[in-house]
Amino acid sequence: MSKKYWKGVEELRNDAEFVRLKNNEFYENLPLDQVIEKKAQDVNTTPRRDFLKFLGFSVAAASLAACEAPVRKTIPYLIRPDQITPGIANWYASSYFDGYDYCSVIVKTREGRPIKLEGNPLNAVTKGGVNARVQASILSLYDDARYKTPISGGNPSSWEVTDKAIIEKLTAIAAKGGKIRILSSTIISPSTKKVIADFAAKYPTTKHVVYDSVSASAMRQANQESFGLNVIPSYNFDKANVIVALDADFLVNWISPVEHARQYAETRKLNGGKKSMSRHIQVESALSVTGSNADLRIPVKPSQQGAVAANLYNAVAAGTGASAIAASALDAETAKKIASVAKELLENKGKSLVVCGVNNTAIQNVVNGINSLLDNYGTTIDLDNANHLRQGSDTDLTAFLDELNKGEVAAVFVYNSNPVYTLPNGAAFAQDLTKKVELSVSFSDRPDETSAVCNYVSPDHHAFESWSDAEPRTGIYSVGQPTIAPLFSTRQAEESLLLWSGNPTNFHDYMAAYWSSAIFSKTSGSWNKVLQDGVFELPAAVTKNYKTSANLNTAAETIGKMSASGFELVIYEKVGLGNGQQANNPWLQELPDPISKVTWDNYIAVSPKDAREKGWKQGNVVTVKAGTISVKAPVVIQPGQAFGTASLAIGYGRTVAGRVADNRGVNAYPFTSLTGGNINMSVGGVDIQKTADEDYMLAATQTHHTMMGRAIVKETSLAEYIKDPKAGNEDELLTIKVGKGEEVKKKAGDLNLWGDFDNGNHHWGMSIDLNSCIGCGACVVACTAENNVSVVGKDEVNRSREMHWIRIDRYYSSDADPKEGESGDIKKMEDPSDMPRVVFQPVMCQHCAHAPCETVCPVIATSHSSEGLNQMTYNRCVGTRYCANNCPYKVRRFNWFRYTDNPQFDFNMNNDLGKMVLNPDVVVRSRGVMEKCSMCVQRLQDGKLTAKKEGRKLVDGEVKTACAQSCPTHAITFGDYNIPDSELNKMWNPDERSYHLLGELNVQPNVYYQTKVRNIEEGKEA
């Protein structure tokens, strides 16, 4: 029943190299030669007496040094703001939008420093969810690469000088009627839009051009053609029984991922005896996070996407009696699958959803047609309450680039975007900007490729230093307030624009005035209440059913012309870096890609089949050539990649971002193209050639920490689960010899070597629902932020020394037996491993009651608490690492180096600014000690103290670990076993889905998992 999982193709193939690594916890020989310098080679000749002398000296020196303690100053406020008590956190509702990711957040500040973000549960769009990139944005605030002053002609300048020069030039340009263009990413702030309108009123030749680095312009155009509405709809994944996604990574990247992930998870949960769940079909080329969660995944080449849409339309149309459109034939297997998908969709008319992430108007029109036939508008798709998160227009962008190229544009203001890096032809843009424009101003708060070529930089505040408002969906507002005084001499972009248009008000007053006149006039509201809650809502419009009026035959004709020869290259977004604007953030660089588990790099992902045929190996450096564009990048063999395709992530290859990001990986944007009116994220006819270069070192967390092939993720199908809720969760029975030759089978839990612990006032524990976990990595970044987890860099990750306290294991499935593989049945192994099923499993310290680590520690640095925690006491640890060796879950992390104030690890902990993000309630660990998940004991202690002070019981759900708090899909539930009706107790049901990881060991973890259930019928489909 239970499937075999591999952490990588190496494991599946059981390579000799892999076996060697698997049997050796330490990836390579310990680098003793690095530790012991060359001089010490003659260590034998060093007389023992010298050693004693040194010893004696150091004891004396230590004693002398200890006699005089340093004098420490303590400097209280002169006039303490009454809301600030040193040592107590303040929380402020705020809002984050960087033109790409949106989240309504609550910012935790300590002594005036924002240190952690949590989702704002009051917000109707994100509902308390925060993704990895927004979690990490708090560190981007403390990036020491940020601009510290305005820049004029590449040199630091003052605001007076810059303002004077810009206003003079603007006035001159306006006087002669020169064109002024504001180029920005999507703006969802109504106040900012008004500021831009004010600016345009002052300088009437101004036009605002909006473009998105990852464009959804085709959707807006298609909706204009289909329904006369130039909008992107809001989706209700939670109302859909069948979800079909055509190249849309909607769980982690596409348009509003936090919202989608939560809605999606609601349809996947099987809590409280629920016996139904949605069915998710993903059609895509590269294996995305969303695709890895799908029940059925149909790999297609990018050039086939249109044909898939048209064929699906025809199959649905056949069921509803609508007329067919022209569609080119698909291969038999895909056609069969599409037909069955159409059948499922038709069975769920009005309760299904087809989404498409291809930036192509014709395909989007056909997809609109499918949804229209299925009556999905008004139920799962809401056109009346539009989503505002992608407003870019590729048409406007094309027109602007044309104007710019002709030299018609006199002034360009670049706001919240980095066109030199993200445009398909950024180099040409940079040339035009420097040579054909009189005035170019960037508002970027940190150096980027565009600000580097602008005449002036008027650095904006970071989001958490600014006032802002946002309207992510029609009628849903959130506001952002500053949580720290500006760190540098920066000024909010809106204030700059206002000042230059002759209105020197501060943006807060401007915004408050705008709200009272434009928003509170619709529904009464109070500004203070809005600031406190961070959100405001107008009554939602009634959502209606729409029927497409676009000419689908024209669309089908356009689709029919799409073709590509040879290899096709897919450009995609990674969970960590996204569009690359936060590339200089070490937390995001070190976040492993959920699928490949590679950190710090992008790479060419190819399918195992293609790799075999072409003779590519993991890490080989290849040249990828498409037209005139050519890059060198390493190969990653990626199961699930559609045959004949390769994929490369954007976000890397920055050149002007800061020392963390610069020249890491390659820039994939040049492979995109602005042809046919839209930015295409794929390119055909790609030539990939292996080079003679030495293999590239890819730092992956992938094949490390093996679970030695044991069944650790339990899985079943929905049909089996309905028959027997314990399906897939069979107990591990151990054979015990009794008497002479008699054998009995016993549950591991019945065999105890140790006695039980007495429970204290609490008994903490955690439940992880593998059905809801989408592998997005938000928990990893949240844990890093909460617990001062060090960034170790690529080299150290490569040595398996990453410090993350929580990791998300990803396993590929296969029906093949690896033993058969050894005997040579390669063909049978090939199919499943090329297109595998994927499971994600977050693993942190399991806080075992009978912890193997505790019994081996020679200095009792790790011990058990009466509250069910496995405690790690850093100041007691001497670094024997016995505990890590004895931990069956491999969750302990050793500090091989001091990662603070160490130029060898020049990340955020090596400068005063970056250290401002540290949580003062958690110790920064030093070299030579072991560390691991503490179940956020500082948060537990804090919650307990609050309850004690108020003289009341601790309420279930009042305290949460950082991972549980941040999980957008609520896959992690934290709680207290001692509260009888706690969520944790309700979910613990070993007769159904609950199980302990490696239960046969009977280490009695306080963390348990819930079996993963897929909505498939075993044997009926692949």
Add this chain to the structure above:
Amino acid sequence: MSNRYITRHITFLVTVISIALFSFTSANAQDGEALFKANCTSCHAVKEKMIGPALKGIGNRRSEEWLIKWIKNSQAVLKTGDEYAVKIFNDYNKVAMPSFGLKDEEVKAILAYVKAEEQKPDAPVAGAPAGGTTPVQESQPIWLYLLIAASILYLLSAVLGRVQHTLARTVRQNEGLPEPAPKTRWESFRHWFRNNKKLVAVILIFLTLYGSVKGWYSLQSIGISQGYTPEQPIAYSHILHAGDLQIPCVYCHSGAERGKVAGIPSANVCMNCHKYVRKGPTTGTAEIAKIYKALDYDPDKGTYGPNQTPIQWVRVHNLPDLAYFNHAQHYVVGKVACQTCHGPVQDSMTVAGQYSPLTMGWCINCHRTTKVNMAGNAYYNDFHKQLLSKYGADSLLTVQTIGGLECARCHY
């Protein structure tokens, strides 16, 4: 001990007598002082300008009759258009003096007190404080007594040695024995050494043991700053504020009620009182002026300037980062008095010092022995019952029994 006792008694007597003499000379002023302090001190002082004018010489400037009217209802006097009254009102930022429901005799008593006060010489600054608040002199150090005892013993042994020597010679002379050859000091010591090997061995063993034990303890004290009492930028006296004036600790260290850090009070907390109290009994205006300087405060105008500079206190209690300590847990939940760890600050610390060693052993010992009182705190309800059934009686429940020795209570 007795000396201190006597000193105290004498001081007390002198104070009582002087007060008695003073009260005899001005019975009115005695009531007047209480009334003045209750009603007037928030705006007036005798010799300095505050919110209102200095009152020195008021009896000469205005008639008693006018003053009674003015003090009882200043607004009424202003309405009459009295020239002096209007000028005073305008000079002092048009802040009206509130009306006081005082009887004529009471006003007279206040005026008498003011008169008595203005005749007193200016209080000398620092060093010669007024009677009752004399800081107690340091007690006679014990070594002085030891020195005296040692010299007496030395004298005694010298005298006895001399006596023995004389007696021995007399005996020798009487019995006609020859005088022994004179020995050098070194020879006599060697002689003694040879004849007393056991004693020497015992002394050596004793010294070695003593040295090791002493050495061990002194090594242990490395890095422990017990008794650390650094000089502070402002000579703030805990004895005066917390002791004599009985200001509760958490009035200033208010963080102790709320969370981890008790905190050094911000200067605005000082100003709650020192806006009015502009002269201290020990240091006069010198130290209080430092607060004003930090806040750029002009006491005459009552305004704050822009050139504010924070006060850089020296931190006394430096817990290492690896240990988490929360004041609220101990002070609010555990109801531990501040003095348990910080010592009798109000009685003996002019400048605050580190009273306790702040070592882990010290923490642990307290957690082992301190009994917890869980009754009345609903947080502990079920747990309390569970513990009682296990341990039997409340008196057996210590911090240890509720997990107070577990590592992750303090180390994370």
